[in-house]
Amino acid sequence: MAIIAFIGLGNMGGPMATNLLKAGHEVRVFDLVPALVKQLVSDGAQAAKSAENAADSADYVISMLPAGKHVASLYIGDEGLLASLKPGTMVIDSSTIDAETARDVHAACRDKGIEMLDAPVSGGVAAAAAGSLTFMCGGSEKAFEKAKGILGDMGQNIFHAGPDGAGQVAKMCNNMLLAIHMIGTSEALQLGTKNGLDAKVLSDIMLASSGKNWSLERYNPYPGVMPTTPASNDYQPGFMVDLMAKDLGLAIANASACGSATPLGEKALGLYQQKQQEGDGKRDFSSIIELLK
Numbered sequence: 001m002a003i004i005a006f007i008g009l010g011n012m013g014g015p016m017a018t019n020l021l022k023a024g025h026e027v028r029v030f031d032l033v034p035a036l037v038k039q040l041v042s043d044g045a046q047a048a049k050s051a052e053n054a055a056d057s058a059d060y061v062i063s064m065l066p067a068g069k070h071v072a073s074l075y076i077g078d079e080g081l082l083a084s085l086k087p088g089t090m091v092i093d094s095s096t097i098d099a100e101t102a103r104d105v106h107a108a109c110r111d112k113g114i115e116m117l118d119a120p121v122s123g124g125v126a127a128a129a130a131g132s133l134t135f136m137c138g139g140s141e142k143a144f145e146k147a148k149g150i151l152g153d154m155g156q157n158i159f160h161a162g163p164d165g166a167g168q169v170a171k172m173c174n175n176m177l178l179a180i181h182m183i184g185t186s187e188a189l190q191l192g193t194k195n196g197l198d199a200k201v202l203s204d205i206m207l208a209s210s211g212k213n214w215s216l217e218r219y220n221p222y223p224g225v226m227p228t229t230p231a232s233n234d235y236q237p238g239f240m241v242d243l244m245a246k247d248l249g250l251a252i253a254n255a256s257a258c259g260s261a262t263p264l265g266e267k268a269l270g271l272y273q274q275k276q277q278e279g280d281g282k283r284d285f286s287s288i289i290e291l292l293k
């Protein structure tokens with residue numbers, strides 16, 4: 001069993017840390033929000049006063065933070081964790097961030113003789129709670145082999161996508177596709193119900209037809225079709241509109257830099273930005289269906 005520092009206990013990090021406790025690890029937790037730390041302590045974790053305090057003598061440091069700027073400031077610079085981490089500690093960043101920042105953290109870790117993986121996840125809050133996340137990892141083969149067991153305590157599918165930053169590239173591609181098929185699914189359900197069809201009946205038909213996709217199967221955006229989705233709970237996240245807009249921004253910026261065409265990704269970003277402008281940034285991303293009503 002390992003000593004694990006877990007930094008960032010939000011919608012995803014909280015249940016991921018709980019699964020590490022269930023697997024028998026010693027987990028030291030830190031978040032800027034004290035109530036989130038308290039919740040994990042009631043599950044058996046040790047509260048830390050700071051990220052440094054959590055990481056002190058840990059075997060692994062796992063971070064699950066909102067965006068690249070949070071990850072860079074956690075690890076890099078005079079105030080960053082890398083200044084005090086002991087060699088032999090391993091860093092696993094599971095936040096969804098831009099590949100460039102991930103590579104910067106990899107390089108800073110290498111300078112200190114510390115192994116690192118960028119290991120973003122897919123599956124959402126339900127998979128985080130069930131321990132069935134998909135991890136997509138970037139880094140050396142050696143780092144991947146070292147982290148695989150720990151990641152397996154939080155997820156079901158553990159992929160080595162390639163070298164430093166490759167996990168973030170895979171995640172960026174996946175989430176652009178997710179954004180697009182959530183909008184497509186919402187359009188189809190809205191059109192069908194406007195024509196008098198029942199949303200559940202139409203969903204069942206499309207699930208058995210060529211329109212089947214993850215949004216329809218696991219995360220139906222129409223209220224009442226699936227009792228446990230954010231749509232049936234006033235679009236409480238889940239996965240916030242703000243985070244989806246961030247992820248689409250990463251994909252569009254990358255596509256523009258490498259000269260790859262993403263017309264639907266750009267259209268999707270415009271729609272999520274519209275949702276943000278309407279004050280819905282903190283609601284679940286499946287609330288995009290409300291724009292179509």
Ligand code: NAD
Nearest residue numbers: 008010011012013031032065066095096124125238239243
């Ligand atoms: P969240 O906002 O619920 O959680 C982030 C947590 O990080 C917050 O509790 C915040 O207080 C904490 N935090 C921020 N800066 C910190 C710091 N310096 N030190 C300690 N704690 C700090 O977000 P989330 O939904 O858990 O998402 C986390 C990451 O996972 C994001 O990058 C997101 O894109 C990605 N992701 C989310 C989902 C999802 O369904 N929610 C799915 C896959 C990936």
